[in-house]
Amino acid sequence: MKNQASPLKAAEEAFVELGVDVSVAEIARHAGVGKGTVFRHFATKEELLAAVVVTRLRDLMAHCT
Numbered sequence: 001m002k003n004q005a006s007p008l009k010a011a012e013e014a015f016v017e018l019g020v021d022v023s024v025a026e027i028a029r030h031a032g033v034g035k036g037t038v039f040r041h042f043a044t045k046e047e048l049l050a051a052v053v054v055t056r057l058r059d060l061m062a063h064c065t
Contacts, residue, residue, distance in 0.1 A: 007031045007038050012052045020049060 010031035014022045024045050028035040042048040 007033065007041065007048070008051060008055060011048050012056070015049065015052060024048070 007027065011027045014027045014030055018026065024038055025035045027048070028038045031038070038048065042051060
């Protein structure tokens, strides 16, 4: 994995489509990586969800300034 953008984008899409109960395995599949790759960058699914929320908030703040 070159960076976290692909798993983050895949996680965002999966959370929107399937809700927060979506598995990390499903998120990894959407990203085209193994779930171990996701866990190397995000220790828990909650950490991944937090990263998605922070990214979306930063994007929103950038549009407001």
